[in-house]
Amino acid sequence: MHPEIAKRLIEKYVPDTKKVVFDPFMGSGGVLVEALLHGNNSIGVDVNPFAVLISRVKTLTIEAARLEKRFNEIITKSESDYAGKVRYDNSPKSDSLNLKFWYKPDVIKKLEILKHHIFNLDDSKPVIDFFKVCFSLTSRKASNQRNSIYKIYRMSKEQMDSFNPDVFAMFKEICKNNIQKMSDLHTSSKKAKAFPILGDSRNVSKAFSQVPKKIFDDGKVHLVVTSPPYGDHQTTVAYGQFSKHPGLWLELPPEKLFDVDSVGLGGKKKKEFQDLDSPLLDKTLKQVNKNDKELSKNKNPTRANDVYSFFYDLDKCLEQISLVLKPNQSHCCFVVANRTVRRIKIPTDQIIVELGKKHGLKYHDTIYRTIANKAMAVKNAPENIVDFVGETMTRESIVIWKY
């Protein structure tokens, strides 16, 4: 989510800083950071433990001088170990990560050294977590992964031949940038608190049980600002795939990491369709099914099931979110992009308006924004058909409800 969108929605709907902001699909915590900067307490929920770690770190306020000191310590010790050919055998040992495929041998050595000095820092958990996140970004940048936002792929052989990443230099730059960001947040945040929670937004009350009662009087929030996944993780952005490598390096719970794509919205396929009270969804599913039969020549097409399963889960989230809103006071804002499945545009922005109605969400407005700065291809070929390109998410809709 573009930070400016979250900022403006917060300024408009919760000018009073006593009010609580909630992001049920928190990702890396951008909404929580904007709430902090505005002075509002906030809660974020995500099924991905790596997203939760990043959000926790992004919403910390640690003095830059303390981080600088520890950074110098990590780098000095790491460079000395590397020069002295010291090795630490602490890289991920999971069968599901083929280390040699994804990292060059020298990269593995240097990552192991950095990891050792970060994990053994004599400091508080927040400080160690800060460097863990810097380390995870380094491990991504130094890996043989290609830049892609949907699925992970390795570089081509030619790219690999000329790829000789300087791991320590990357780590230094990432730390320097993030210490600066931490310093900016430290000076501008206004004593509010952020609570990033590992949980599932199909069960918001369970996730909220981890939040200290004192931040909201009645367990309710004044504003929801969020961007849900575009569709099920398997056929859109594979959040779980992307967090598996850094998560394993950081020793996050593997069962939670491996589950992200199946626990994410639409991860469990529904065979039967129940009526979700959205005529537009029904119409769209029929169109997808028809095209799927024709295009895939499959007697049992499944793409409509993928789409339905996603909306089934999203509907559950809307219901759960509505239960923590304050009647006649709260607003709920979803930033969504409409995707294309089997050449059919899925009008997510309109379908969620129909779904939300039965949960008491009163449609207020939709604001459209052209996506100019997303690292996303403008066109894609969803069916791998030569000469056919479908539109990807080039326009965002900000759907706003009152409750």
Ligand SMILES: C[S@@+](CC[C@H](N)C(=O)[O-])C[C@H]1O[C@@H](n2cnc3c(N)ncnc32)[C@H](O)[C@@H]1O
């Ligand atoms: C589009 S991203 C959010 C991006 C975020 N606004 C940001 O700027 O970083 C959607 C997020 O929803 C999370 N997610 C998917 N299913 C979820 C669920 N059932 N409950 C909570 N989070 C979920 C994914 O892990 C992913 O981080």
